[in-house]
Amino acid sequence: MKVLQYFENPGLISRSGIGHAQRLQQEELSYTDVVLDTNPFSKDYDLIDVNTYGPKSAAMVAKARLQSKTIVYHAHSTYEDFRNSFIGSNLIAKPFKRYLVNAYKQADLIITPTPYAESLLRGYGLTQPIIPISNGVRVASYRKNQAKITKFRQFLNLGPEDKRKIIISVGLYFERKGIADFVELARRNPDYLFVWFGYTDLRIIPKKIRNIIRTDHPANCLFAGYITGDVLQGAYSGADLFLYPSFEETEGIVVLEALASSQKVLVRDIPVYADWLKDGVNCYKAKNLDDFDDKLHQILSNQVKDVSKAGHRVALARDISKIGQELKNAYERALSLPSKESK
Template sequence: MRVSHYFEGEGVVTGGFAQSVNNQRAILDEHDIDYTTDPSLDVDLLHLNNAGPRSLYYAKRARRRGIPVLFHTHNTAADFRDSFVFSNALAKPLRPYLAYAYGLADHLICPSEHNQEVIAEYTDTPSTVISNGFDHERFAGWDDPALREEYLDRYDLEPPVVFMFGHVIKRKGLRTFVETARALPEYDFAWFGYLNPTGGRLDRFLQPRETRKLVEYSPENCTFTGYIEDPRGAPAAGDVFFWPSKNENEGMALLEAMHCGKPPVIRDIPTYEWLDDGEDCRKCATATDFADAIARLCEDADERERIGANAAATTEQFTLDAVGEQLITLYDEVVSGPTNERTPTG
């Protein structure tokens, strides 16, 4: 089997989106799948990861040639909102565009059951839920005391540290993060990650003014580190993972933090129905709930340990070994099955 594993926007799109693509390619390498990262039609399967115009062009050409098309549904209109300048205005036309794009595929890969339910409102293309997974090797050695000391000293943090890991965008719950830090001045809050949606140099143009103001006027106990070269620095320094994101297709940073045994405090949204409040996380719906849950975990080391250990155990189902078998099985099924003969519309 030869696969065209194409990621339109590679090198520009960053964060969990890009890491998901890296995870997929690690799986292909592990299973000795022959693939190219170019949008080639000299293949048995076209696997697309971003619904850009070039991807749609090759999807249509592949269908005409009888080459099965697999599309990862990383993008939804709701997930696009509250990310960068004009994202809310663009979210409305994005939905019919994505519906058309995903309708070109023979099969879709949805990273969560919630994402699958959302995508089912876009198109009737068959779909399979396969987690983006996480690469545990990226975090090997996160518990090194020297690494913890390095990152605590670098950002002048005093344990227990409440932390977040990911792009600093409004959708990720930026306002909730800042206001919770303001309500709990006795604890240090640290957000590790890019201070703009793309990690590029256009942050002043891409980042909404509201986002910049929230960061600029955050309380003294709230630190925004910007990009860190070693992702292990976040769980090394952090003690309670605060993930108030308003909308997620899955949330790779959450999986990574849980894997490191960090008890997560999350927003109670449909994406996380697979998590058990009080066992492997704390789910919250209001500002008061967030503050209370974080304060309890910060003050109770035993509770942090209990929920963190349960969280780590839960993530075993999301390792690359676990999700890799699912991905390769789907490849075989799509390639060996009948090609999709539906006529695209639009």
């Protein structure tokens, strides 16, 4: 089986969740006998897996249809997670939803990260097969490694005498990510160090969030910028808590990375986690700001059970070595479907 993987403008999306998904998919498929092609001018393929939604993506889909190729769409984005992101996102969210639905309708089969995301897509009226497959995580990269933890602490200029508890989060500078709550929790807890990893061009985010990033945050809240590799991996395992207050996700790759690090994880209690993250079993969940405040104290003072080992098992079930076979199975199913012309 030869699969053409298509991502539009990969340079622009490299720091986004979709860009991360691109790299993961390529690694996952390396565990299979699927022949992966990324050349957009290729004609020698059985199936195209489209991951982006711009005009070039639409043109690729149209060309594939003319060539009677099977089309799979990776549905990373939804109307719900588009809102509350950049300037004007809420104003164009409904037109974006219509555009997104029209794009997804072109697919013979859709892959999306979670059953929750599948339910959203069904709510849009999409009727073709939809298969939930996790984005996956490279578990081996997140094993506890003291050298990486040292790099993380050095990056933040934290000496051995600094015994503060460290709470981290990872994400774009979007309101949807719960960044305002993260900063408020730092303000309420001056004895803890709060570190947010990730970056978004400040020119495209609303003024309220821009002000938070620039000046309206306490001294114990640091914005570390876009960091990858050893420093970030060291942060996941070297921190005392991964706190993810996002209001909407289709999965949350960074949550999987924290779980893979055997880190203690505290997330907002939102529907996307309902079927795979269980409060008090493999993570902890909070409903609002006060709940986050209470839970983080309970976790950091060991008043509640440490469930990080169970969380690690969740990540192991989504390791890249397993996800590749799931992708291959989905491709085989897509290839077995009748073509759109004969439906």
